[in-house]
Amino acid sequence: MRRTDLAAGLRRLCLALLAAAALARPAAALTLEEETLFPGTPGGPVLTVLSTTDTAIFQPLVVAFQARRPDITLRYQVAGSQEVFAAVHDGATEADLVISSAMDLQMKLANDGFAAPHHAAETAALPPWARWRDQLFAVAQEPVVLIVDRRALGGLAVPRTRAALTALLRDHPDKFRGRIGTYDPVRSGAGYLFATQDARQSDSFWRLAEVMGALAPRLYASSATMIADLRAGRLALAYNVLGSYAASSLPPAGDVQIIELQDFTHILLRTALIPRTAPTPDLAAAFLDFLLSNTGQQLMAQKAGLPAIDEAALAADQSLRPIRLDPGLLVYLDPLKRRRFLAEWSAALRQP
Amino acid sequence: MRAAAPGSIRRRLLLQLLGGAAVLSVLLYLSVRGVSRSAVEQTQDSILGAATIAVAEQLRGTDEGVDIDIPYTAFSMLGAVGQDRVFYRIIVDGADLTGYADLPAPDDAPPGLNPLFYSRPYQQALVRLAAVNRPVIAGGHTAQVQVIVGQTRSAQEAIVADMAWRAAALGLGFFALAALLAVLTTRSVVRPLDRLAGALGRRGPQDLRPVTQPVPVELAPLTAALNGFIARLSGALKRTETFIAEAAHHIRTPLATLRARAEIALRQTQDEATRASLREVIRAVDDSARAAGQLLEHAAVVYRSDQRAEAPLDLAALLRDIGQSYAPAADMADVALAVSVPDSAVMLTADRLLVETALRNLVDNAIKYSGPDGRVEMGLGVAQGRATIRIADRGRGLSGASLADLTGRFRRGRNVEDVVGSGLGLTIVQEVARAQRGRFTLRERDGGGSCAELTLPLD
Structure with missing residues (x-):
């Protein structure tokens, strides 16, 4: 889930890149992919945000926040979702705010008592499905989509449901052999979450997995690389991709089409929590409230390309189903359950 | 409402009614709160028990040992009531299979196939736990598997607190209604007494008519006694006046005779000393006759005052x-x-x-x-x-x-x-x-x- 090309351009713009600073810090298990300092008033308070979202995406929000609170220096750290989870779980981070797209891991952190409570008008205004207790809050809702290269279809109808997709793949194996991309749930936490939610939602997922398995699919660890391969023509379709990444990195009127499947389309919630160990939880709360405010949500949608929390949009389309923030998410994190699911998935996908 | 005097019937009645209503309101509050708390607890326990059993049903014995496929819905249903933290632990023959290894186990063995419920502090919260035992045949022998599922109770506390508020509102409303009824009841009970007292208070000092005010049966003996007293009083007054009148009348007649005799004697005698004595007699007789006459008049006036x-x-x-x-x-x-x-x-x-x-x-x-x-x-x-x-x-x-x-x-x-x-x-x-x-x-x-x-x- 990285957008290295954009982030590379951004790095030059940033006032300070502190990748080396990680080495100077006390021994920590956390390996950062990026660390960017947005300086405020010298000598002012420092807010550390640990996130799975690339700096480039969050930069407009940080800039707007600092326009309101110029005294705050914001240290923005990026790491993989598993690393973020482990760092908070093992107390290996001094982050004030943790933002992650791995809903299940965030849920486990909150459930196991690693999140501090936070009350504000902004959090209270969130719809019930977009927060858990007063500890976990969704800042963006992102559909999990199918992306199709129409050139590869060669005039065939674009599938709108999983059943149609299964039929398409089964009927035209030659068009798609080796040209299907999807997440590798073994390597990717997001891929695992999407696959388990698919499996939970419908049996059609297993049929689809079996059909895909017969067509030698390519497995990816991030949406970004999947989309890059699709743009390069190496893939005909990519299944279970984060729509927000797709929408912002694809030309609006190209041959590549983003499809929200009509039988159901999961909505991933990008969630934030304030760790109990946060050195400056009040700054974290201020930033979180800003992200959830009307201004923050507008910037989120327009500048960051992450869809704002919008209950009306979900109500209007019955096929959009937000992944529920409830203890059910803990189930697939159980090692036995994970082992069993991955075994089943491998059996379906890696057929002899 | 007028301020009640010490020992007033109105105040005593009102205080007793209000006191009774207050006691009933408090009892109502306590019982509604208690019943709702135990109902919510039982409901939550049965959901927790169902979730625990649903997990236990997924236990499988394999050649390698015990395996489990924890059902998503089991935990999801625990999130249906509120947003409570969920913990679980699965122990096979005393060794942890999966879950939270430090989750407290029950002191006693769960009864048969039913869940055992208990509460323990865990991770800075009081957690309600349910444990079930299941024998699973795995790897050639029967393993004793214990499934423990726990849940914090903040949603339950919220519901109970909400119920308590409702119960309090209900109790207060009940009390307010009862207080209103108490005031109305007191008024309607005291009103005939007030009316009777008012009617008697407005009477003039000479008014000795019987009390004809309609009164409740409880007051009838009082008015009957009062009327009897009034009748005796006015009878006594009348007898007195009659006595005076008759006495005056009976005195006047002999006095007139005496005066006539004295005048005749006065005319007949020439002795100056005797004449002076006779004049004294006549004057005394006149005085007495006049007094008797006025006594008679007074008696008549007093009598007629009552019956004009x-x-x-x-x-x-x-x-x-x-x-x-x-x-x-x-x-x-x-x-x-x-x-x-x-x-x-x-x-x-x-x-x-x-x-x-x-x-x-x-x-x-x-x-x-x-x-x-x-x-x-x-x-x-x-x-x-x-x-x-x-x-x-x-x-x-x-x-x-x-x-x-x-x-x-x-x-x-x-x-x-x-x-x-x-x-x-x-x-x-x-x-x-x-x-x-x-x-x-x-x-x-x-x-x-x-x-x-x-x-x-x-x-």
Whole structure:
């Protein structure tokens, strides 16, 4: 889930890149992919945000926040979702705010008592499905989509449901052999979450997995690389991709089409929590409230390309189903359950 | 509501009703809260138990050992009621298979296949736990598997707190309603008493009619006793007056005989000492006869005060009649009697005998206490719905005595020893004025003498 090309351009713009600073810090298990300092008033308070979202995406929000609170220096750290989870779980981070797209891991952190409570008008205004207790809050809702290269279809109808997709793949194996991309749930936490939610939602997922398995699919660890391969023509379709990444990195009127499947389309919630160990939880709360405010949500949608929390949009389309923030998410994190699911998935996908 | 006096029925009744309502309200609050708490607890326990059993049902024995496929819905349903933290632990033959290894296990073995519920502190919260045991055949032997699922109870606490608020609101509402009813009940209970007391309080001092106010059966003995008392009182009064009247009558007749005999004896004897004695006798007899007469009049007035024969009465004509009837007596006493009344009739409703008796007493007094060549003026004026009869003389006046001094029974002024009198005249006038809802005043006149005024209301 990285957008290295954009982030590379951004790095030059940033006032300070502190990748080396990680080495100077006390021994920590956390390996950062990026660390960017947005300086405020010298000598002012420092807010550390640990996130799975690339700096480039969050930069407009940080800039707007600092326009309101110029005294705050914001240290923005990026790491993989598993690393973020482990760092908070093992107390290996001094982050004030943790933002992650791995809903299940965030849920486990909150459930196991690693999140501090936070009350504000902004959090209270969130719809019930977009927060858990007063500890976990969704800042963006992102559909999990199918992306199709129409050139590869060669005039065939674009599938709108999983059943149609299964039929398409089964009927035209030659068009798609080796040209299907999807997440590798073994390597990717997001891929695992999407696959388990698919499996939970419908049996059609297993049929689809079996059909895909017969067509030698390519497995990816991030949406970004999947989309890059699709743009390069190496893939005909990519299944279970984060729509927000797709929408912002694809030309609006190209041959590549983003499809929200009509039988159901999961909505991933990008969630934030304030760790109990946060050195400056009040700054974290201020930033979180800003992200959830009307201004923050507008910037989120327009500048960051992450869809704002919008209950009306979900109500209007019955096929959009937000992944529920409830203890059910803990189930697939159980090692036995994970082992069993991955075994089943491998059996379906890696057929002899 | 009026402030209740100490020992008031109203206050006692109200306090007892309010106290009862308060006790019932508190009981209602406590019982609703208790029932709702146990209901919520039972509901939550059964959900937790169902989730635990749902997990346990997924236990499988394999050749390698025990495996489990934790159902998503088992945990998801725990999130249905509220947003509570969920913990689980699965132990196979005393060794942890998966879950939270430090989650407290139950002290006792769960009964049979049913879950055992218990509460323990865990991760800075009080956690409600359910444990079930299942034997699983795995790897050739039977393994004892214990499944423990726990959940914090913040949603339950929130529901119970909400229920408690509702119960409190219910109790308060109940109390407010009961208080309103208590006030209304107290009022309706005390109202007949108030009415009876008010009716008795408004009565004049002479009003000895029986109480006819409708009263509740509980008060009937009281009014019956009161009426009996009133009847006895008025009977006693009547007997007294009758006795006085009869006594006066029985005294007057022999006195008249005695006076006649004394006058005959006076005419027949020439002895001056005897004549002087006889004159003393006649004077004493006159005095006694007059006293007896006034006693009789007084008795009649008092009796008639209670049972007046009201009828239209022309005061002007009455005054003229009285003036005429007293003309000879005035002549004999060398007193000029001037009567000045309007030509037109002055009508009011009154007992003629009472008014006439009062006026005769006043005129008689005026003539009696005027010396020779005195002048008595009788006048009648009408103003502001009242008729005022004025009888003025140039006699010896009151010598500073007040009306109250002079209207007591058998009380006389200090300057009248030489004049025959009983001390009942002004008492009678006062009684009449009261019976006719009028007013009687007596004052000194400028330039000597006194002026009596009897004011009576016109129709």
